[in-house]
Amino acid sequence: MSDFSGSSSSVQGSNTRKRLELNEYKQPVGEISAPFNTFLGQLGRTHCPISFADWRKVPGAIKDNIWSMVLATYDIDDELKEYVFSKVSKAWKVWKYNLRKEYDKFDNDVERIRNCPIGVKQEDWDIFINLQSTELLINLRKKGKTSRAQVKCLHTTGRRGAARTLEKMRKENPNTIITRTDLFVATHIRPDGSYPTQTHLETAVRIIF
Structure with a gap:
């Protein structure tokens, strides 16, 4: 990975x-x-x-x-x-x-x-x-x-984008390697941790498992 x-x-x-x-x-x-x-x-x-x-x-x-x-x-x-x-x-x-x-x-x-x-x-x-x-x-x-x-699986980061989301995750978890899977999940969920659509959930499940 x-x-x-x-x-x-x-x-x-x-x-x-x-x-x-x-x-x-x-x-x-x-x-x-x-x-x-x-x-x-x-x-x-x-x-x-x-x-x-x-x-x-x-x-x-x-x-x-x-x-x-x-x-x-x-x-x-x-x-x-x-x-x-x-x-x-x-x-x-x-x-x-x-x-x-x-x-x-x-x-x-x-x-x-x-x-x-x-x-x-x-x-x-x-x-x-x-x-x-x-x-x-x-x-x-x-x-x-x-x-x-x-396009069925839009990201949820708004103007922040993937690069700045990755930077934020690294700062919050300095001793953890952030994988592509981690970044995908972080950029495709709502602030409350839920997925916007069933497509988002199914895509995340395929990537994770």
Whole structure:
């Protein structure tokens, strides 16, 4: 059985930037990890225009600018670039998903255009509205709906995630090796120790036994 034992490391660098603590899997942990992820989410919502159909369409110049802003605030290496963009793109997709709910409040594009959400540029909103009826966006929504329907065992950690849950478990049990099974159970149960669904329980039983 694999375990998650190991020490964490800190990225060395400038005193003017925040040093991010990483575990052995190069995942952010420690006190700064939560604000770091929040910062990445804000970048995804404020610096990636909603006028692009998907993340692959976002110009490299925009992504380079986002990476520069991250480096200006946090002392991290290029090895975290993939992690950074995965978080930024996820926040951007969630932002667009929420805007789609605003879009669905109205029956026609005239009303939608008149009701541009606060914090969104009108020109971006107009393009966003036009994109919703394209074959690409229709197919992406169908694909997303199918993918969500196939997920039967969601984690229960909220924004904390697996990496910070693992860190917490290690601190609370310094003399115990935390296994993958231990981490799975911890990230798929409610605070009271119960399982959210029968699927969660059955999955845990299969893994444990």
